[in-house]
Amino acid sequence: MLEIQGLSAFYGRAQALFDVSLRAEKGEIIAVIGANGAGKSTLFDSVLGLTKTTGAVRLEGQDLTGQGSSEIVRRGVGYAPERFNLFPYMTVRDNLLVGAYTARGDIETNLEMVHALFPRLAERAGQETSTQSGGERQMVSLGRALMGSPRLLLVDEPTIGLAPKVCDEIAVVLRRLRDEFGLTVVIAEQNANFALSLASRVYVLESGRITAEGTAESLAKDEALAAAYFGH
Numbered sequence: 001m002l003e004i005q006g007l008s009a010f011y012g013r014a015q016a017l018f019d020v021s022l023r024a025e026k027g028e029i030i031a032v033i034g035a036n037g038a039g040k041s042t043l044f045d046s047v048l049g050l051t052k053t054t055g056a057v058r059l060e061g062q063d064l065t066g067q068g069s070s071e072i073v074r075r076g077v078g079y080a081p082e083r084f085n086l087f088p089y090m091t092v093r094d095n096l097l098v099g100a101y102t103a104r105g106d107i108e109t110n111l112e113m114v115h116a117l118f119p120r121l122a123e124r125a126g127q128e129t130s131t132q133s134g135g136e137r138q139m140v141s142l143g144r145a146l147m148g149s150p151r152l153l154l155v156d157e158p159t160i161g162l163a164p165k166v167c168d169e170i171a172v173v174l175r176r177l178r179d180e181f182g183l184t185v186v187i188a189e190q191n192a193n194f195a196l197s198l199a200s201r202v203y204v205l206e207s208g209r210i211t212a213e214g215t216a217e218s219l220a221k222d223e224a225l226a227a228a229y230f231g232h
């Protein structure tokens with residue numbers, strides 16, 4: 001579904017990603033774990049065509065590099081960016097509809113699907129997102145990304161600042177998206193335990209480079225990694 005090959009990303013003369021390669025199969029959840037500044041958001045921004053890059057990004061074999069962001073979304077990439085980035089003085093419903101701007105599917109059907117996944121968003125359709133809790137805003141952000149009928153969903157730090165119970169709710173929804181809708185999901189996380197509980201494979205990103213990759217099981221056994229990321 002997604003294949004990234006030899007991707008480097010630049011902010012002016014500063015390089016933020018170095019020769020990053022990764023892949024996600026259809027219907028798979030993978031995770032990219034890394035500390036602050038490792039390049040997780042840059043990686044997602046690069047898939048969306050928002051940074052200056054070299055290398056290749058392919059969606060089902062089709063090259064995305066050089067395409068505009070709206071075209072990339074139209075081709076089936078959904079993005080729930082870091083710290084939600086909602087329109088604070090718009091309602092839940094309007095924030096969701098923003099995500100349907102380039103929707104290929106039927107907007108009402110997508111809205112029903114989002115409401116089924118997150119019943120609270122139906123109850124709070126008229127609430128301004130500025131008055132919502134962090135967990136509710138994360139749900140709006142995921143819902144907004146789903147409104148465009150994506151085949152590939154990129155989720156940047158879905159658990160940041162959230163209580164364990166809300167993290168569990170988010171995890172349930174991400175699994176349902178894979179199992180019931182066949183979505184391919186890439187999550188970027190600092191919360192390695194959350195990432196390992198969801199992902200079949202994990203990539204470790206350090207200072208813009210992939211330094212380890214493997215199944216969740218094999219990485220959890222790596223002692224140096226365990227000490228660095230899991231505290232044991």
Ligand SMILES: Nc1ncnc2c1ncn2[C@@H]1O[C@H](COP(=O)(O)OP(=O)(O)OP(=O)(O)O)[C@@H](O)[C@H]1O
Binds near residue numbers: 011014038
């Ligand atoms: N717009 C920008 N201009 C210049 N440098 C940037 C820009 N955005 C990010 N960077 C730099 O690129 C590097 C990677 O940042 P990035 O935001 O991708 O990391 P991250 O892994 O998402 O971190 P965090 O966990 O804090 O969100 C950092 O050194 C950062 O300072």
Ligand SMILES: [Mg+2]
Binds near residue numbers: 041042082156
């Ligand atoms: Mg980030």
